[in-house]
Amino acid sequence: xxxxxxxxxxxxxxxxxxxxxxxxxxxxxxxxxxxxxxxxxxxxxxxxxxxxxxxxxxxxxxxxxxxxxxxxxxxxxxxxxxxxxxxxxxxxxxxx
Numbered sequence: 001x002x003x004x005x006x007x008x009x010x011x012x013x014x015x016x017x018x019x020x021x022x023x024x025x026x027x028x029x030x031x032x033x034x035x036x037x038x039x040x041x042x043x044x045x046x047x048x049x050x051x052x053x054x055x056x057x058x059x060x061x062x063x064x065x066x067x068x069x070x071x072x073x074x075x076x077x078x079x080x081x082x083x084x085x086x087x088x089x090x091x092x093x094x095x096x
Contacts, residue, residue, distance in 0.1 A: 001040040002040070005025070006028065026044075029079075030044060031060075039092050040093050042087065045060075056074055057079045058073060
């Protein structure tokens with residue numbers, strides 16, 4: 001689910017994953033109230049959309065309920081690491 005979103009925007013990512021591919025994945029997974037994430041059940045938010053949140057970054061797996069997230073993350077690289085792990089375990093697929 002996660003990779004397909006990136007491949008659709010940048011087909012070369014299917015052959016060679018780059019930092020640009022990482023950025024496309026982060027853009028696809030970012031959730032604003034009016035714009036849902038495009039990465040299935042996985043999304044993240046930061047203080048730009050939730051200024052009163054206790055975390056700088058937080059990755060959620062929506063189908064797993066309120067506690068289906070990672071807890072506080074410090075950087076976008078941390079989000080990327082956790083997002084890739086969740087995608088690899090197919091936790092983001094909406095049908096699972």
